[in-house]
Amino acid sequence: MTSQFIPVEPFDYVVFGGTGDLAERKLIPALYHRAADGQVLPSSRIIGAARAEMSTEAFREFARQAIVAHVKPDERRSDKIEFFLGMLHYVSVDAASERGWAELKALLGEDDRVRAFYLAVGPTIFAEIAARLGACGLIGADSRLVVEKPIGHDLASAHELNLTIGRYFGENQIFRIDHYLGKETVQNLMALRFANALYEPIWNSAHIDHVQITVAETLGLEARAGYYDRSGAIRDMVQNHILQLLCLVAMEPPASIAADAVRDEKLKVLRALKPIDASNVADMTVRGQYGAGAADGAAVPGYLEELADGKSDTETFVAIKAEVENWRWAGVPFYLRTGKRLAQRVSEIIIQFKPVPHSIFGPEAGRLIANRLVLRLQPDEAVGQMIMIKDPGPGGMRLRQVALDMSFADSFAVRAPDAYERLLLDVIRGNQTLFMRRDEVEAAWRWIDPIISAWRETGLKCRKYTAGTWGPSAAIALVERDGRTWHEEEAGD
Numbered sequence: 001m002t003s004q005f006i007p008v009e010p011f012d013y014v015v016f017g018g019t020g021d022l023a024e025r026k027l028i029p030a031l032y033h034r035a036a037d038g039q040v041l042p043s044s045r046i047i048g049a050a051r052a053e054m055s056t057e058a059f060r061e062f063a064r065q066a067i068v069a070h071v072k073p074d075e076r077r078s079d080k081i082e083f084f085l086g087m088l089h090y091v092s093v094d095a096a097s098e099r100g101w102a103e104l105k106a107l108l109g110e111d112d113r114v115r116a117f118y119l120a121v122g123p124t125i126f127a128e129i130a131a132r133l134g135a136c137g138l139i140g141a142d143s144r145l146v147v148e149k150p151i152g153h154d155l156a157s158a159h160e161l162n163l164t165i166g167r168y169f170g171e172n173q174i175f176r177i178d179h180y181l182g183k184e185t186v187q188n189l190m191a192l193r194f195a196n197a198l199y200e201p202i203w204n205s206a207h208i209d210h211v212q213i214t215v216a217e218t219l220g221l222e223a224r225a226g227y228y229d230r231s232g233a234i235r236d237m238v239q240n241h242i243l244q245l246l247c248l249v250a251m252e253p254p255a256s257i258a259a260d261a262v263r264d265e266k267l268k269v270l271r272a273l274k275p276i277d278a279s280n281v282a283d284m285t286v287r288g289q290y291g292a293g294a295a296d297g298a299a300v301p302g303y304l305e306e307l308a309d310g311k312s313d314t315e316t317f318v319a320i321k322a323e324v325e326n327w328r329w330a331g332v333p334f335y336l337r338t339g340k341r342l343a344q345r346v347s348e349i350i351i352q353f354k355p356v357p358h359s360i361f362g363p364e365a366g367r368l369i370a371n372r373l374v375l376r377l378q379p380d381e382a383v384g385q386m387i388m389i390k391d392p393g394p395g396g397m398r399l400r401q402v403a404l405d406m407s408f409a410d411s412f413a414v415r416a417p418d419a420y421e422r423l424l425l426d427v428i429r430g431n432q433t434l435f436m437r438r439d440e441v442e443a444a445w446r447w448i449d450p451i452i453s454a455w456r457e458t459g460l461k462c463r464k465y466t467a468g469t470w471g472p473s474a475a476i477a478l479v480e481r482d483g484r485t486w487h488e489e490e491a492g493d
């Protein structure tokens with residue numbers, strides 16, 4: 001069985017920051033894949049817009065190199081690459097001055113096709129670009145704006161940014177990307193919950209013991225020191241990706257898959273999160289910062305040694321015990337953690353079910369392990385339901401845990417697409433289901449801001465952890481004092 005690709009209508013995609021890292025590693029390869037699969041009609045145009053002076057020919061060469069570097073050799077076909085490069089154009093535009101805007105306007109012309117403006121630039125110039133697009137008369141009814149994280153630094157700045165872009169684009173034209181939502185596994189979470197009768201009746205506090213969401217990186221600061229040191233793990237990862245995943249696990253069944261039906265339910269979850277403030281922040285959160293250690297088999301310096309001035313209390317790790325205060329989730333902790341320079345690169349959601357109420361098996365059967373649903377987003381997307389079975393063969397009744405593998409990519413004979421492939425074309429289709437609405441982003445900040453203030457107020461410092469480990473021991477204690485363990489410590493079960 002193979003997937004079917006339905007072409008989208010012809011479009012103009014203007015990528016501000018078309019020469020940047022995001023465009024090179026993600027956007028250009030994703031658009032190439034969609035074009036190679038025949039989903040992009042030849043009259044569509046992809047217009048790189050960035051500060052650098054560059055010809056269209058040079059931009060095409062940049063894109064060719066991006067494809068060589070970031071698309072697997074067996075997925076590169078020279079005829080498809082030439083077809084794709086033929087759609088590319090480039091205009092040198094400066095967001096901060098008049099330079100290039102008239103040229104961009106002339107290139108776009110009067111066409112009434114879908115026009116998407118992707119802001120793959122730093123957030124400080126989002127507002128300026130939106131304003132100039134408005135002033136130049138480039139925004140029509142079929143125009144769309146795509147913005148990347150970070151959407152604000154706190155509630156006030158997110159609100160301000162939303163207000164500004166909202167002056168030029170309607171909410172139904174604004175696509176706030178959280179690429180985690182474009183991942184197959186995340187969409188599979190919705191399919192598992194709402195396309196099967198099996199899970200939903202047990203998807204509650206009567207049957208689920210707790211939920212874990214881990215987003216672990218082995219990388220350190222890389223080239224992002226300036227941004228990261230002002231942000232920290234809670235802003236960089238929890239406010240967006242982790243809370244979005246939590247919402248999809250915890251939300252009530254929406255009436256339909258329509259964007260606002262889903263987003264209304266996610267919003268209710270964010271609003272039901274138990275506040276964390278100075279009174280409980282020390283019990284519910286752990287901050288960490290990595291010291292020197294090892295990553296991927298090589299010695300690596302500590303966080304402070306990577307900073308120019310060697311001083312910072314920014315957290316590179318955070319663990320939070322979150323609670324969703326509603327009927328469905330009363331008493332079910334959601335343990336969240338994310339960090340840099342951890343032991344393994346892995347992003348996963350663990351739904352830990354409760355043990356059976358009574359075991360009929362004797363001690364010779366072995367340990368009864370409670371069921372667990374594992375949704376892995378990175379490095380390889382996978383869904384597995386851990387269940388107990390009888391150890392096959394003659395002999396006594398011995399029990400064993402096995403994974404029901406629910407990753408069907410192999411049987412469907414499809415390449416696992418990158419999240420951006422779906423999201424970039426959802427923008428053209430006008431489908432906002434996998435994008436964050438303004439009130440969701442602001443509700444997430446409304447929960448995060450008091451945690452950050454409480455850290456400051458109570459003087460909760462970062463605990464050191466050795467690079468290449470699973471974070472500070474206090475994060476292990478956060479879960480163990482409830483009689484539970486983080487998932488990786490049970491690996492091999």
Ligand code: NAD
Pocket residue numbers: 016017018019020021022023025049050051052093094095096119120121122123125148149150
């Ligand atoms: P980058 O520094 O590599 O690229 C920035 C781009 O913006 C360049 O093309 C540059 O020419 C352009 N630019 C800068 N100032 C400009 C101006 N005044 N006028 C016109 N163009 C200008 O940055 P990046 O890593 O590609 O990140 C871009 C955005 O995407 C940021 O907001 C970042 O937080 C976000 N983001 C990046 C990644 C990633 O993997 N790189 C992931 C998620 C989000």
